[in-house]
Amino acid sequence: MAALTIATGTGNWFSALALGVTLLKCLLIPTYHSTDFEVHRNWLAITHSLPISQWYYEATSEWTLDYPPFFAWFEYILSHVAKYFDQEMLNVHNLNYSSSRTLLFQRFSVIFMDVLFVYAVRLKLKFLDPNNIPKASMTSGLVQQFQHTVLPSVTPLATLICTLIAILPSIFCLWFKPQGPRGFLRCLTLCALSSFMFGWHVHEKAILLAILPMSLLSVGKAGDASIFLILTTTGHYSLFPLLFTAPELPIKILLMLLFTIYSISSLKTLFRKEKPLFNWMETFYLLGLGPLEVCCEFVFPFTSWKVKYPFIPLLLTSVYCAVGITYAWFKLYVSVLIDSAIGKTKKQ
Structure with missing residues (x-):
C-alpha cells in the first residue's frame, strides 16, 4: 500500500519530472x-x-x-x-x-500539448491513490470516482489524440484496484497497448511504448514473460518494413534473432520450474514469422506480382503482426482482471 502511494502519491517528484522534461524540450528548440x-x-x-x-x-x-x-x-x-x-x-x-517563427510554433505547440497530457496523467495517478477512493458502496463509489477523477483525466487526453476507446479498458481494470506497484505498471502497459491498437498513434514505432514497460514485468511472472515474448517478437518484426534497403536486411534479421533468442532462453531459464512459456498455438505463430520473412524478402521479389501488387509484402506483414499484438493485448487484459480478482479474494 505504501509503495503504491509512493508511485502515485502527491509528492513533488511528478511535477519535478514534468518540469524537467519541459525545460529540456525548451533547450532543444533551436536544434536539429x-x-x-x-x-x-x-x-x-x-x-x-x-x-x-x-x-x-x-x-x-x-x-x-x-x-x-x-x-x-x-x-x-x-x-x-x-x-x-x-x-x-x-x-x-x-x-x-x-523560418524561425515557424520553428517556434512547431516546438511550442508540442510542448503545450504535452502539458495537457501531463495534466491528464496526473489526474489518473490520483485515481490510483487508495486514499482517494470513497468509502461508500462499490457502485456509488465507482460512479463518484469516475465523475470526479477519471472523466477529467481522460477527457483532455481523448480530445487531443482520440483515445477514449483505448483508455476505457485500462480504466475498467483500475476499478478492480490493482495490487501494488506491479499491478499499477500492468495497467499502464495495458493502456499503452490499447492506445496503440485503437489509434493513439499510427506509427509502428509506437509499439515500443508497450514493449518497454512489459519488459519490466516479464521477469516477475511466467504469464507476463509469455506475453512479453509474443509482444516484443511480433512488435519488433512489425518494424522491419521501416528498414527496407538491401544493406539493412541482414542487420535487422541478425539483431532480431540475437535479441529474440536471448530473451526466450533467459526467461525460460528463469521460469524453468513452471509450465512452458508457450503453448502449441503460440509456438506455431512465432515460428511462422520465419516463412513470412522468406516469402516477403526472398520469394515475392522474383514473382510477376511484384510490379502489379507491390503492397502485398507489407499487407501480409501488417495483418500477421496485428494478430499477434491483438492476442498479446487480450492475454494481458485477461491476466490483469484475473489477478485483480484473485488479489481481492485473498484480501477478503
Whole structure:
C-alpha cells in the first residue's frame, strides 16, 4: 500500500519530472529537426487553405495527409494559431518552407500539448491513490470516482489524440484496484497497448511504448514473460518494413534473432520450474514469422506480382503482426482482471 502511494502519491517528484522534461524540450528548440517538421507544416497548410473535400487528395507535396480524420481536425485547429506566427507556413505551395517563427510554433505547440497530457496523467495517478477512493458502496463509489477523477483525466487526453476507446479498458481494470506497484505498471502497459491498437498513434514505432514497460514485468511472472515474448517478437518484426534497403536486411534479421533468442532462453531459464512459456498455438505463430520473412524478402521479389501488387509484402506483414499484438493485448487484459480478482479474494 505504501509503495503504491509512493508511485502515485502527491509528492513533488511528478511535477519535478514534468518540469524537467519541459525545460529540456525548451533547450532543444533551436536544434536539429527531422522531416516531420515539413510533414506537419504541410498538413497545417492543407487543412487551413483547402476545403475538407480536398484534404486527403492534395498531393503537391510528397507528404500527403495520411492520418485519421480526428488528427486532421487537430491540425486544422492548430493552423488557426499558426497564422499568428507566420502566415507563409500555411501556403500549400511553399514546399520545405522554414523560418524561425515557424520553428517556434512547431516546438511550442508540442510542448503545450504535452502539458495537457501531463495534466491528464496526473489526474489518473490520483485515481490510483487508495486514499482517494470513497468509502461508500462499490457502485456509488465507482460512479463518484469516475465523475470526479477519471472523466477529467481522460477527457483532455481523448480530445487531443482520440483515445477514449483505448483508455476505457485500462480504466475498467483500475476499478478492480490493482495490487501494488506491479499491478499499477500492468495497467499502464495495458493502456499503452490499447492506445496503440485503437489509434493513439499510427506509427509502428509506437509499439515500443508497450514493449518497454512489459519488459519490466516479464521477469516477475511466467504469464507476463509469455506475453512479453509474443509482444516484443511480433512488435519488433512489425518494424522491419521501416528498414527496407538491401544493406539493412541482414542487420535487422541478425539483431532480431540475437535479441529474440536471448530473451526466450533467459526467461525460460528463469521460469524453468513452471509450465512452458508457450503453448502449441503460440509456438506455431512465432515460428511462422520465419516463412513470412522468406516469402516477403526472398520469394515475392522474383514473382510477376511484384510490379502489379507491390503492397502485398507489407499487407501480409501488417495483418500477421496485428494478430499477434491483438492476442498479446487480450492475454494481458485477461491476466490483469484475473489477478485483480484473485488479489481481492485473498484480501477478503
